[in-house]
Amino acid sequence: MGAIKYELIKECKQSGARLGKLHTPHGIIETPIFMPVGTQATVKTMTPEELKDIEAQIILSNTYHLYMRPGHELIKRAGGLHKFMHWDGPILTDSGGFQVFSLSDLRNITEEGVTFKSHLDGSKHFISPELAIEIQNALGSDIIMAFDECTPYPATYEYAEKSLERTIRWAKRCKDAHNNTDNQALFGIIQGGMYKELREKSVKEMVELDFPGYSIGGLSVGEPKDIMYEMLECTAPLLPKDKPRYLMGVGSPDALLEGVIRGIDMFDCVLQTRIARNGTALTSEGKVVVRNATYQEDFTPLDPNCECYVCKNYTRAYLRHLVKANEMLGARLLSYHNLYFSLELMKNIRIAIENDSLLDFKSEFFSKYGY
């Protein structure tokens, strides 16, 4: 018995997209799903009750950030991440690899692990695959990630290959280090840069290690979207059908749709809350930059087709006022709507798969959205 179980309910006859259920220690997730990001043990501006209101089924948190502050030992003593942040639904954590490799003060990568300086106080730290697992074991998240290198873009074939091979060796070490398999499912991460051959190699070797789920990493890192979709097309079909597939760090409306069509079950992205803090909304009719003067006296809802709390109770003019006046409520309401919008999109995607009409849904959505 593992910590999770993926149940494939059906594949869309029109698109091949997967409809499924993912059973986790903290509840069942209907897939495909978008996961709001709670980097520092909080989905920015939102309470857990609000996340439930908008039907968030699982959230993501960041191992690197929690390790740095407040520390995984503290969270363990608090009773784990769920209890610490008052969220009783499923949580997925990343491995910290992405953040550690992105640090400019990154000192040294060896076979053993990565030495780096904290972005908070410059203090020196070392993360190995084993420590990445120890931290995530302390956090107690339902789904945890193997420690990997997110191959940068662009990268030479040689670099991408070396990096991928190390990621595979590290994945083995993560698997060996993980001693809480009944409560936490460890995902292996597919890398390989933008090289089809390396992606295939990565899938083959990761699948041999037999993880309860697979993440696709190293995409949406600056490459053209077409290349990302090609990489998905040569990767996803090789993954076992009875395991969940998570496309890391991807969550714009078009990429959600294109990803699902290519067989992805799980997504996360900071876009929704980040653009909210800049005064921008995702709507059924495209992006609305509420901050703009156009909306100064626009007394209509943010998105006329949205049923969320924000769209039912506030006008664009008021939201613009809040944003211009730097009022926290502005970021709050826009975050709420943007997350609702994305979760609602996933719900409609699931319905379209059920009805074998996801390609029709996509054309309709894209033409309204203005893609």
Next chain:
Amino acid sequence: MGAIKYELIKECKQSGARLGKLHTPHGIIETPIFMPVGTQATVKTMTPEELKDIEAQIILSNTYHLYMRPGHELIKRAGGLHKFMHWDGPILTDSGGFQVFSLSDLRNITEEGVTFKSHLDGSKHFISPELAIEIQNALGSDIIMAFDECTPYPATYEYAEKSLERTIRWAKRCKDAHNNTDNQALFGIIQGGMYKELREKSVKEMVELDFPGYSIGGLSVGEPKDIMYEMLECTAPLLPKDKPRYLMGVGSPDALLEGVIRGIDMFDCVLQTRIARNGTALTSEGKVVVRNATYQEDFTPLDPNCECYVCKNYTRAYLRHLVKANEMLGARLLSYHNLYFSLELMKNIRIAIENDSLLDFKSEFFSKYGY
């Protein structure tokens, strides 16, 4: 028929404090009451629904800020302040006088009004008593304030007297300008600095103008608390018993209690939300500076005696983490608790008046709080 009606229910036999009901166009307020401050048409970080949850009965908004941004004409076109900000309970607005007189770029005070520069863009503006009323008429708040000078502290007797006399002349002009008396109640403001004689004179002349309610201004401006309480003692008893009395800008727990004991019905203060943004909470056991390292691993509630959403669901350690990590949810949860705490204090004060035991309640509260 005026816009409001004050009903004196009883006076506490132990303290003389007043229990009452204030009928307004947007609902009945049980007094004495604390009013959360929503300077820019939002009580910082809070939704109107949350204000209802914590039983806020009336909120305050600031005429100067709304005049500057987004402008009273825009709010009028939005359908008034209630509709603009999605709050259907009573609203009180100040006159803008306090802010205008506090501006360092204040240019010129004449009998006609005040010329000043905007704190936003430096643009030049002129506010007269008539414009202060016109703005508040456009906002549509239930209770509006006459345009006054909040006499600074310290001030000479001569300055305080001249300022007070102008405030009285301006109050007359405000009364003449106010043409929406059925829906908006105009309060006259008592000034007079820290001079008993001038306070008495101010009351006498304002009461002759027969306003539906009276504000006491120019207190809590830097003077010792004893002097503030003396000024209240020589002012409040002279005010008509059948009109509400509002002590402007005062809201620390001790001042709320001392004010009620001296016959005050209404209070407002930015303290609750301001200290929340700095990581400080008001609790039954005194101030808790959650930011402090003491609370790093304190897995107990913010206030063990509080029944609010925050105290029921989060620990001091988590709140400290949010504050240290600059997460908006930290300011949000602390604002929520601080406002709840103050409204709960007012509720307990009303119960104690009902039971003729407000002085007993005060001793008990103060000894727990550590005053």
